[in-house]
Amino acid sequence: MNRYDFVYLFDAKDANPNGDPDAGNLPRVDPETNHGLVTDVCLKRKIRNYVGLKGGYEPPLDIYFTDGAVLNNKHKKAWESIGEEPSNNLPKDVAKARALQQFMCRNYYDIRTFGAVMGTEVNCGQVRGPVQISFARSVEPVVAVEHAITRSSVTNERDLEKERTMGRKFTVPYGLYRAHGFVNPFLAKQTGFGEDDLALLWEALENAFQFDQSAARPAGSMAARKLLVFEHDSELGNAPSHRLFEAVRVKRRSGVDVTREFGDFEVEVDRAVIPGGVNLHERL
Amino acid sequence: MDNAVKLEVWGDYASFNRPEMKVERVSYEVMTPSAARGILEAIYWKPQMRWIVDAIHVLRPIRFTSLRRNEITAKISTQLVERAMKGGAGDLGIDVGNPRIRAQRAAIILRDVRYGIEAHVEVLEPERTAENENGNSLAKHLEMFRRRASRGQCFHHPYLGTREFPAEWALVESFGACPEELRGERDLGLMLHDVLFEPDPKGKVVESHRGTRCSATPRFFLARMRDGVISLPPLAGSPGGTS
Numbered sequence: 001m002n003r004y005d006f007v008y009l010f011d012a013k014d015a016n017p018n019g020d021p022d023a024g025n026l027p028r029v030d031p032e033t034n035h036g037l038v039t040d041v042c043l044k045r046k047i048r049n050y051v052g053l054k055g056g057y058e059p060p061l062d063i064y065f066t067d068g069a070v071l072n073n074k075h076k077k078a079w080e081s082i083g084e085e086p087s088n089n090l091p092k093d094v095a096k097a098r099a100l101q102q103f104m105c106r107n108y109y110d111i112r113t114f115g116a117v118m119g120t121e122v123n124c125g126q127v128r129g130p131v132q133i134s135f136a137r138s139v140e141p142v143v144a145v146e147h148a149i150t151r152s153s154v155t156n157e158r159d160l161e162k163e164r165t166m167g168r169k170f171t172v173p174y175g176l177y178r179a180h181g182f183v184n185p186f187l188a189k190q191t192g193f194g195e196d197d198l199a200l201l202w203e204a205l206e207n208a209f210q211f212d213q214s215a216a217r218p219a220g221s222m223a224a225r226k227l228l229v230f231e232h233d234s235e236l237g238n239a240p241s242h243r244l245f246e247a248v249r250v251k252r253r254s255g256v257d258v259t260r261e262f263g264d265f266e267v268e269v270d271r272a273v274i275p276g277g278v279n280l281h282e283r284l
Numbered sequence: 285m286d287n288a289v290k291l292e293v294w295g296d297y298a299s300f301n302r303p304e305m306k307v308e309r310v311s312y313e314v315m316t317p318s319a320a321r322g323i324l325e326a327i328y329w330k331p332q333m334r335w336i337v338d339a340i341h342v343l344r345p346i347r348f349t350s351l352r353r354n355e356i357t358a359k360i361s362t363q364l365v366e367r368a369m370k371g372g373a374g375d376l377g378i379d380v381g382n383p384r385i386r387a388q389r390a391a392i393i394l395r396d397v398r399y400g401i402e403a404h405v406e407v408l409e410p411e412r413t414a415e416n417e418n419g420n421s422l423a424k425h426l427e428m429f430r431r432r433a434s435r436g437q438c439f440h441h442p443y444l445g446t447r448e449f450p451a452e453w454a455l456v457e458s459f460g461a462c463p464e465e466l467r468g469e470r471d472l473g474l475m476l477h478d479v480l481f482e483p484d485p486k487g488k489v490v491e492s493h494r495g496t497r498c499s500a501t502p503r504f505f506l507a508r509m510r511d512g513v514i515s516l517p518p519l520a521g522s523p524g525g526t527s
Contacts, residue, residue, distance in 0.1 A: 021388045022352035031349065032395075039353055040448040065356070065375050097490060100365045105375075118360040134450050135297065182441040182450065186399055240436025242452035 001195065003237040004183040007228040007248045008043075008136070008205055011176045013263050015221035016169070018042045018050075027144045027172045036138035036175045043133055043179060044114055046208040051109045051200060053211055059107040064116060087261035102126055105191045112191045113201065130188035131201060139250045139257060142172045169216065174260045175224070180245055185235045202227060202283055225262050227283040228269065238277030246271045287404045287422055288338065291433060292452045292459060293323055294398040297349075298444030298511070299391060303476060303502060309391040311445065313346050314509070317516050318478040319445055320401045326442035331493050334406050336519075341400030341459045342466055342512045349395045358385040397444060400459035405429070430455060440510040462512025472507035478519050479503070494520040 010059035018038040028037040048063050055061025105112045105127060115129030151165045183198065209222040230244045249268045256264045274280060300312045324335045358378050368376055368469040380386060405425050432438065433455040440450040442484050480501045481491060487499035503520050 020352060021354065022390060030395075041353060041355075062377075064360070064377055065380050095495075098361070098495070100362055100369070103369050104360065116360055118362065118365075130441070132443070132447050132450060134448060137296070158395060181448065184440045186439055234437075236432060236435075236437035236439075237322065238435070238437075240452065240454070241441065241450075243436065264515075 001183075001185045002191075002235055003185055003190050003232040005230040005232075005237075005241045006181045006183075006205075006242050007226070007230075007245060008179045008181060008224070009176060009226035009250065009267065010136070010179075010209065010222060010224045011207055012036075012217070012222050013174050013220075014171045015218065016171055017175065017177065017222060019170070019216070024169050027142065027175075029142060029144065030137070031074075032040065034141035034143070036142035036172060036177060038136040038179070038180075038229065040133045040135055043136065043208070044110075046212055047113075047201065047204040048197050050107045050204040050211060052205075054200070055109065060112075061109045062107050064104070064108040065110055091249050092141055102192075109197065109200070112193045112197060115187075115191070127191060128187050129191055130184040130186075130193045130260050131181065132184070133181040134179055136177040138175040138177050139265065140176070140252065143174040143274055144170050145173055146170055148186065153264040173214075174263065176250065176259070176265055178250060180241070182241065206284055223262075223280065224284055229281040230274070230284055231279045231281060233277045233279070244274065244278065247271070287426055289324075289401075289403055289405075289426065289429060289433075290455045290456050290459065291324065291327075291401045291403070291453055292343070292398065293401060293442065293444070293453045294344075295444045295449055295451045297393050297395055297436070297449045298451075299449060300395040300445040307482040309390055309393075311348070311392055311394050311456070311501065312393075312475055313472055314342050314475075314507070314514060315340055315397070315401075315444070316476045316478075317477055317519075320399070321478060323401065323442040323444075323451055324403055324429075325439045326440050328424065328425070328432050329439070332408055333425045334408060335403050336406055337401060337403045337516055339400075339402040339516060340514045342462060342509065342514070343400055344396055345463045345465055347395050348392050350390055350392050352388055352390040354380075355387050356385050357382055357390050389448050393449075394444075400456070423452045466509065466512040468511070470509045471508055472514070474504045475507040476523075477503045477505040477516070480519065480521050498501055524526050 004090045016027050017036070018023070020028040020211050028039070029035065048065060052063040052066065057063060101118060104116070104118060111127055111129070113129050113131045117126045120278065147169050149167045149169060151167060154160060154165060168225055174228065180253055203216055206224050208224055209217070212222070213219040228248055232238045244270055247270045251266055252259055254268050259265065269280065271280070298311065298315065299309060300316045301309045302312055317340065319336050320337045320340055329335070346436065356378060364376060378385065399499040405422055405423050407420055407425065409420065442453060443449055444451045480503055481489060482501065483496055484499035485496040485497055489498045489500050491498050501521065505517055506512050
């Protein structure tokens with residue numbers, strides 16, 4: 001596998017893409033510029049959920065950090081595929097720790113992809129995954145709109161005579177977000193992250209919001225818009241990431257006063273500045 | 285120093301966590317030498333050499349911002365994994381929705397950072413063989429680093445403290461001027477210099493290269509910034525430094 005850098009664009013319309021627990025679940029913003037933010041861990045959660053759904057939470061596409069109840073994971077398949085007892089005959093603790101890490105990498109997509117901290121009793125150190133994702137930041141400043149909502153039923157009987165409960169929710173009328181990511185071939189080798197896993201990563205990013213609907217993010221309110229994958233033709237890579245990212249310019253279309261949909265933006269890729277040895281795949 | 289390299293690194297955010305405030309992370313005001321070494325090693329490193337960071341130049345005003353995220357407090361239990369490996373089935377996975385192992389943690393992080401790292405290479409255990417007459421030469425390591433750094437190549441993408449804050453970098457001849465507000469002298473207090481890893485059969489850290497056990501000892505230094513530049517003393521207790 002070679003090195004990859006990617007630019008991921010997604011948008012939110014009348015949705016709260018990522019609430020800030022520090023600000024009463026308001027959409028996250030950079031307080032100095034009012035650009036909207038979506039954390040790396042929020043995006044990784046979507047990828048985990050997609051892969052988990054698709055793989056049925058079974059090895060080798062099981063998900064370690066699950067949403068909801070702990071699944072009773074069956075490892076019989078994985079165990080049979082090993083065919084031998086990997087750790088029992090190895091004398092040193094270190095080797096045993098390695099075997100444990102390998103076992104986890106083999107069975108869990110998210111450990112193979114993003115890594116994990118392992119080790120409470122025997123210290124196995126940590127598994128570093130090949131995929132690194134930065135914060136997503138909106139192309140333009142966003143505004144958070146507060147909506148007061150009412151509930152027509154009450155929780156307790158004694159409240160029956162009171163006025164109806166009022167709640168509030170927040171949305172971003174529109175925000176186009178841009179995130180950057182990297183796939184590291186050296187760490188991929190260490191965790192066994194293969195070509196199939198990579199294909200699944202792109203698929204998960206393309207479909208990240210398809211199975212993530214909720215009251216805060218209704219169906220269709222969030223969508224992956226562009227996934228531009230720069231494939232280097234060597235392991236070490238053929239260009240600095242920032243130069244590739246700078247080749248992708250996203251700006252408001254001229255004549256548009258207020259942006260409310262993806263069509264209000266223009267995505268330009270300056271192919272002239274992409275050096276030889278780097279192939280751009282426009283997946284979305 | 286003729287074996288010195290100058291690397292400029294920058295990014296939107298950075299978090300060089302203070303070890304004394306770990307639950308709710310608070311970043312140091314500037315990059316630690318340990319983080320700078322990590323960036324250099326992300327681009328190029330071989331077990332026959334080591335990076336010594338000589339100075340850190342702060343090229344942007346120091347600005348903080350805060351960030352709160354849902355995090356988990358649990359780690360993967362090796363005992364459970366062992367049981368699953370032996371028995372063929374097991375209860376693995378961490379329930380991220382369980383409030384007992386879920387914590388909302390704030391982090392005070394740096395924003396819009398740019399640093400200059402001045403460092404040099406020290407060669408360990410020079411090895412010369414018939415096939416490789418240059419052996420483990422200083423020039424080889426420096427040349428490979430320079431080539432990778434100038435082409436934007438790296439072993440793994442460097443980051444500014446934690447992996448969600450990727451660093452961009454450029455090999456430069458000299459650094460730009462420090463911002464006006466950092467002129468003069470400023471005491472940054474006691475800062476982490478680096479963590480010293482010493483071979484120790486009972487150590488808690490498994491060194492990834494040789495797979496041997498090490499004990500980890502953090503070393504601190506009194507950081508003073510003069511006109512945006514923090515000059516670093518040798519790492520106390522390391523073979524090349526003072527104790």
